[in-house]
Amino acid sequence: MTASPAGPILAVAGRGLPLRGHDIDTDRIMPARFLRSVTFEGLEQHLFEDDRAADPRHPFNDERYAGAAILIVNANFGCGSSREHAPQGLAQSGIRAIVGESFSEIFQGNAAILGVPCFAADPLSLDRLQTLVEHTPAVTIDAHVDTGVISAGPLRFTAAVPPALRDAFISGQWNPTAMLLDRFDEVRLVADRLPYVSGF
Amino acid sequence: MADTLFHKVWNRHAVRALSSGQTQLFIGLHLIHEVTSPQAFDMLRQHGWRVAYPNRTFATVDHIVPTLARRRPFLDLMAEEMTAALERNCRDFGIQLWSSESREQGIVHIIGPELGLTQPGMTIACGDSHTSTHGAFGAIAFGVGTSQVRDVLASQCLALDPLKVRRIDVNGRLSPGVYAKDVILTIIHQLGVQGGVGYAYEYGGSAIDRMTLEERMTICNMSIEGGARAGYVNPDETTFAFLRGRPFAPSGESFDRAVDWWRSIASDPNAPYDDRVALDAGSIEPTVTWGINPGQSVRISERIPADGDREALAFMGFAPNAHVRGTPIDVAFIGSCTNGRLSDLEEAARIARGHHVAPHVKALVVPGSQGISRAAEARGLHQVFIDAGFEWRGAGCSMCLAMNTDKLEGRQVCASSSNRNFKGRQGSPTGRTLLMSPAMVAAAAIAGEVVDVRTMLEEIPA
Incomplete structure (x- = not known):
């Protein structure tokens, strides 16, 4: 299991990994054969395994991006299967934030619960950021959860983490189980009022 | 005030607004399977949490379960390990499980409705994106990840934003x-x-x-x-x-x-x-995908667009402006939570009856549940398929996501009644998937290439 960071996540800083392309699905991020396990251990070794084999120049093969903390993607990233193995693998490889045009909601929720905020930005800013990192892989990117401001070298633009997730990161409540178990009497009240729970 | 089902159901299940801003939503029905739950149970054990409502969670095996050689222990050691883990977890936490040998076993989204677990007005969660299936009953059903499976087990709730x-x-x-x-x-x-x-x-x-x-x-x-x-x-x-x-x-x-x-x-x-x-x-025609996501489709009479996505065209080996009709296939797959139900098998059998699968095509029929399997056998559908050269398999997800041994090899082309044509989805990194209706898959299996099923229907007396 991943040792996720705990506590408030106000900002992520680190080097970037640009991964261009729309509609990159979770089968590509983590092919199903790597779900054949009762743990999440070692998933980082299999990220984009088939894409990497097909393309030696795949960004996840590129040593210049080793140790990157911020993945920079395009639209509808993480679509398809709800497998948490995809964001688990990314988190285990050291990715601590993802910046993209848009994300599948299931993926975004799965990433959030692991402490990985997904920032949505406009396509032009993303292209500039991807280009900057492609030319200058050592550049440090700063991504601020509270303001949504992302800066890197000469670039500075605003991106958005959905408000409820943003507040969860800021308050340190992005892993919600304890919060859901708090005041459990209220859960029972709601359940007891539901006709199908009480047997009609 | 007039409202949608979504909001009515949401409001009846909302426990409270969390300090994070999300809503704590009570989940009326939780379905689990062998692939996305073991880590969730481990997390429960790690924290010493119990399952809050064990009678509102139901389990089955579908993703990795073999469709051949189903005797336990499975020859596939990982299938055996994952199935055994689910059996142990359900026993330890008091959850009803329909395991591989149960008459009720099947794809989680097929047995929920079949057993009457899925009902209108419920909130439903399952660690599988196709949980949306249950919405057919007027339920609000969410696909979730494993950490959320843990949350539902521990609290019978999810932290969500409304849609x-x-x-x-x-x-x-x-x-x-x-x-x-x-x-x-x-x-x-x-x-x-x-x-x-x-x-x-x-x-x-x-x-x-x-x-x-x-x-x-x-x-x-x-x-x-x-x-x-x-x-x-x-x-x-x-x-x-x-x-x-x-x-x-x-x-x-x-x-x-x-x-x-x-x-x-x-x-x-x-x-x-x-x-x-x-x-x-x-205005809707038989439709077939040509690309690497389910939106990249054409009507069977249409050509692939001239400006079709280049990555998709290259992967699939299609030229712009080409027809998908006439594409030779290697494999035909009828099954999955999308189209593995009795009526799907009936429509496919109607096409297959009296014909034979093309010699170069491997054709599989995988019923969505053991219940469907029995119902189909009672109607003699299995014999129609077997006589036509299809393999009649045991219930499970099978070649939809290829977690068991049912998978494409190399660049094989599969006419598939499943839901995803993603790169590598059917188990070969270079395998190619053409999504279509089960009747279209049966027609392609017989013709050996993608055809318009309507031409075959014309030959069948009404």
Whole structure:
């Protein structure tokens, strides 16, 4: 299991990994054969395994991006299967934030619960950021959860983490189980009022 | 005030606004399987948490379970380990499990409805994106990840944001040879694979009203392929008739009271929607994908667009402006939570009857559940398939996601009744998937290439 960071996540800083392309699905991020396990251990070794084999120049093969903390993607990233193995693998490889045009909601929720905020930005800013990192892989990117401001070298633009997730990161409540178990009497009240729970 | 089913159900299940800003939502039905649950149980043990409502979680094995050689222990050691882990977890936490040898085993989204567990007005969660299937009953059903499976086990709740609601009307009549699968592929093509992000899709209109629950499940199942996390159809007489007499459905006077409540949670006639879209059912043709996401499809009579995505064309080996019709296939797969139900097998068998699978094609029929398997066998459908050269397999997810030994090899082309044509989805990194209706898959299996099923239907006496 991943040792996720705990506590408030106000900002992520680190080097970037640009991964261009729309509609990159979770089968590509983590092919199903790597779900054949009762743990999440070692998933980082299999990220984009088939894409990497097909393309030696795949960004996840590129040593210049080793140790990157911020993945920079395009639209509808993480679509398809709800497998948490995809964001688990990314988190285990050291990715601590993802910046993209848009994300599948299931993926975004799965990433959030692991402490990985997904920032949505406009396509032009993303292209500039991807280009900057492609030319200058050592550049440090700063991504601020509270303001949504992302800066890197000469670039500075605003991106958005959905408000409820943003507040969860800021308050340190992005892993919600304890919060859901708090005041459990209220859960029972709601359940007891539901006709199908009480047997009609 | 007039409201949508989505909001009515959401409001009845909202426990409170969390300090994070999300809503704590009570989950009425939780379904689990062997692949996305073991880590969740480990997390429970690590924290010393119990399962809050063990009688509201139900389990089965579907993803990795072999469709051949099903005797335990499985020859596939990992299938055995994952199945055994689920058996141990369900035993330890007091959860009802239908394991591989149970008569009720099957794909989680098929057995929920089959057993009457899935009911209108419920909130449903499962660690699988095709949980949207259950929306066919007028439930709000969410696909979730493993950490959220842990949350539901521990608290019977999820922390979620509400969705907007897009009403999709499909009006008119479907032509012969056109199925629910073609309707949802057309919707995804028109609205895009990310068109539904942020939305729940409410399907309605006269074509949907006339559909059986099985057809509605096919539609709702693929909502997620259009980016919509949930999709639903308002419950009606068809829904109530489907549920009556199912093992977990209310019975006797409770059933009548349930119907009253189910009616009350349907969208009101003047409910406000965040968006509305309408389609003409009569204009929909048999539809087939040519690319690497479910939105990249054409009507069977159409050519692939000249400006089709280059990455997709290159991967699939199609030229711009080419027809998908006439593409030779290597494998035909009939099954999955999208199209592995009895009516799917009936339609496919109608095409297969009296024909034979082309010599170069490997064709599989994988019923969605053991219940469907028995029902099909009682009707002799298995014999129709076997006589036609199809393999008749045990129930499970099989070649939809290729977690067991059912998978493509090399660059094989598969005509598939499943839901995803992603690169590598069917188990070979270079394998190619053409999504279509089960009848179209049967027709392709026999012809050895993609054909318009309507040409074969013409030969079948009505």
